[in-house]
Structures are given as C-alpha cells and as structure tokens.
Amino acid sequence: MLPRYSRMTSRLAAYIISNLSDVRSFSLKEQFFEALNSKDSGSARMALSRWIMAAQNSGLEKFINCGNTLVRWSKGILNSFGCPYTNGFTEGVNNKIKVLKRNAYGYRSFRRFRNRILHMFYYPYCFHFWVHPNF
Numbered sequence: 501m502l503p504r505y506s507r508m509t510s511r512l513a514a515y516i517i518s519n520l521s522d523v524r525s526f527s528l529k530e531q532f533f534e535a536l537n538s539k540d541s542g543s544a545r546m547a548l549s550r551w552i553m554a555a556q557n558s559g560l561e562k563f564i565n566c567g568n569t570l571v572r573w574s575k576g577i578l579n580s581f582g583c584p585y586t587n588g589f590t591e592g593v594n595n596k597i598k599v600l601k602r603n604a605y606g607y608r609s610f611r612r613f614r615n616r617i618l619h620m621f622y623y624p625y626c627f628h629f630w631v632h633p634n635f
C-alpha cells in the first residue's frame with residue numbers, strides 16, 4: 501500500500517502521476533482514509549457512500565469488490581462510528597492464548613498453563629487482584 505500523501509516523497513509522487521491506474525487507486529485510498537476520519541455516523545454514511553460510488557465507477561476490479569463488500573456490511577461499519585468501544589483488546593488476548601496453546605502441545609496441568617498466561621500478560625502496574633492459593 502502506498503503511504504499517505506503527507507508522507508510521500510517527490511520521486512514516488514512522480515511515479516504515481518505517470519501511471520493512470522495508480523493515480524486512481526491512490527486517490528481512492530486517500531478518499532477512503534478521509535471517510536474513516538469521520539466523527540459521527542451521519543457524516544460517515546455520506547462519505548462512505550460517496551467513496552463506494554467512486555470505487556464502483558473506477559473500473560478497478562479490487563476497488564469494485566471492496567465497494568460491494570462495504571455495501572453488504574454497511575450497517576455494522578456505520579455503527580462503529582457511533583460507539584467508541586471495540587473488542588480489539590479482548591480479541592488480541594484470545595489470539596495470544598490460542599497461539600500459546602498451539603505452540604505448547606499441552607501443559608501438565610491447568611495451573612502451569614494459567615501461570616504461563618499470567619506471565620505472558622504480566623504488567624507490574626496492574627497486578628492488583630487476588631489469586632486463589634490453589635491456582
């Protein structure tokens with residue numbers, strides 16, 4: 501993926517201008533990031549619908565497919581602009597635990613497995629909970 505316009509070098513900018521499909525794709529990418537910076541659901545709806553129309557009319561197959569996907573998932577995408585919370589941290593923790601399980605080929609006991617998970621997520625400033633002595 502090409503860098504944002506604000507971080508682009510002059511040599512890269514000259515290359516993009518020389519290739520028409522790259523210019524269209526770069527422009528669509530910039531418009532998409534502007535739509536993602538919307539502050540509320542209403543402005544996001546307008547910006548994303550403008551981007552979807554531009555993507556579907558671009559003639560670039562990947563952007564057409566992306567626009568169609570955004571149309572199918574528009575309700576959930578637009579809801580994400582109204583709520584500042586995500587479950588990204590929880591998904592990341594679950595993924596790390598699953599990778600640990602896959603790489604470990606089993607632990608002797610649940611206690612060892614639990615201790616490894618706690619060790620993996622050990623942050624000294626957040627150890628303010630009580631641990632049962634049997635674990």
